[in-house]
Amino acid sequence: MPSLPELTAEQREDIRRICGFACVRCGVTIYRYLALPTDKHADEPIGTLLCPTCHGLVEEGRLTPAQVCSFHANPVVRQRHFARDRLPFSNELPQLIVGGARLLRDTPIPVTVEGEPLLIFAPPRRGNGATRISVRLGGRDGTPEQIVDGNEWLPTNGSWHFLLRGDRYSIMAARGDGLAVLRIVSRSRIAVEHLRTTIKGRRVEVTPDWLEIDGKRYVDRISSGNLIGLEV
Incomplete structure (x- = not known):
């Protein structure tokens, strides 16, 4: 096909x-x-x-x-x-659990690195459908790669893998340590369970509780109610 x-x-x-x-x-x-x-x-x-x-x-x-x-x-x-509640079928921008911050609301892009948005969340087009999720991580050499664009899976060469594990969307690099795991808490709430990448020479790791940049850990640095929660 x-x-x-x-x-x-x-x-x-x-x-x-x-x-x-x-x-x-x-x-x-x-x-x-x-x-x-x-x-x-x-x-x-x-x-x-x-x-x-x-x-x-x-x-x-x-x-x-x-x-x-x-x-x-x-x-x-x-x-x-x-059971639609176990997957992100919502007509609203999802609330995010990420980086130790209080629940993020109205924040489509939680983190950018050197101008590259790692995750983008958007409500469905015309208020009908599923939350639109985009994922952009570093490849083996740190070059930014668009892996998911508005829910469309882009890799066709086996360089990245996708799995649904329980209530988690897991995206993993076939080689290297690129990783993004999103836990669907409810149809309108998503936790960044684990994100790990090196992009443009910057090492970034994110969990629900903290954010680590180039080996230095931060808590509650991602701001709510902005287009971009944190620019690195």
């Missing part, structure tokens, strides 16, 4: 809406736009959303295209049993 990188904004919006703004199989709100098998005479391929883990099952042959089509026809998030 190939990626659909050349979609227009309108096409992406249509696919998100049809799929319920999440992976059609498991409901994870980090996903790739992928082409479904379609009639060869169709004007354009029909797209669906799969998280990196479920797409990996397709690549391994453990999930067939026919099964994906079945999930696409009845996305899990639209089924009555699906």
Whole structure:
């Protein structure tokens, strides 16, 4: 199932809406736009959303295209049993637990390093869908890499891995020590459980309780109610 990188904004919006703004199989709100098998005479391929883990099952042959089509026809998030509260389906900017600060409110970008935002949170487009999450960390050489952009998973070469572990979104570098773990406390509250990266020569580590920059630890340095909570 190939990626659909050349979609227009309108096409992406249509696919998100049809799929319920999440992976059609498991409901994870980090996903790739992928082409479904379609009639060869169709004007354009029909797209669906799969998280990196479920797409990996397709690549391994453990999930067939026919099964994906079945999930696409009845996305899990639209089924009555699906527990939306365990994932970030909210029409508001989430409250953040990070760096030992009191609960951060109205702070879309908790930390930037040398002008690079490590995390960006935004409410869903048009007030419907899931919290938009973006993640930007340093690669093996410290060069900034956009890994997630508005919930879209960008790596296609195996350089980064994604896992849903309980109530945690875990993003890990295949090589090196890049790491971002976000715990979904509730649909509108997210804790930065652990973030670790070296970006542009600056070493940064973040937990819910503290922030460490180049080996020096800080508590309660991220301010609430600003576009950027802390600029390093």
